[in-house]
Amino acid sequence: xxxxxxxxxxxxxxxxxxxxxxxxxxxxxxxxxxxxxxxxxxxxxxxxxxxxxxxxxxxxxxxxxxxxxxxxxxxxxxxxxxxxxxxxxxxxxxxxxxx
Numbered sequence: 001x002x003x004x005x006x007x008x009x010x011x012x013x014x015x016x017x018x019x020x021x022x023x024x025x026x027x028x029x030x031x032x033x034x035x036x037x038x039x040x041x042x043x044x045x046x047x048x049x050x051x052x053x054x055x056x057x058x059x060x061x062x063x064x065x066x067x068x069x070x071x072x073x074x075x076x077x078x079x080x081x082x083x084x085x086x087x088x089x090x091x092x093x094x095x096x097x098x099x
Contacts, residue, residue, distance in 0.1 A: 050057050065072040
């Protein structure tokens with residue numbers, strides 16, 4: 001092996017070792033995100049369930065409206081307000097980011 005090839009092989013080994021260390025750091029540091037990612041997964045699964053069982057969801061809503069109309073009205077207003085707020089934030093983010 002020439003000196004140049006030996007130097008390149010050593011440099012390659014150092015880079016591979018550094019890459020391994022960096023990967024391990026990323027795994028350790030990303031563990032903080034696990035709860036948020038788990039919550040996201042659960043929300044996605046819930047959305048899928050609701051979209052595949054709309055009759056059950058609608059039936060539950062009708063029961064709540066009939067049995068507890070004030071509660072239904074209160075939660076309906078909260079949901080509507082949350083929807084409007086989310087829509088407004090989304091528009092602002094689109095303006096700020098250009099998407």
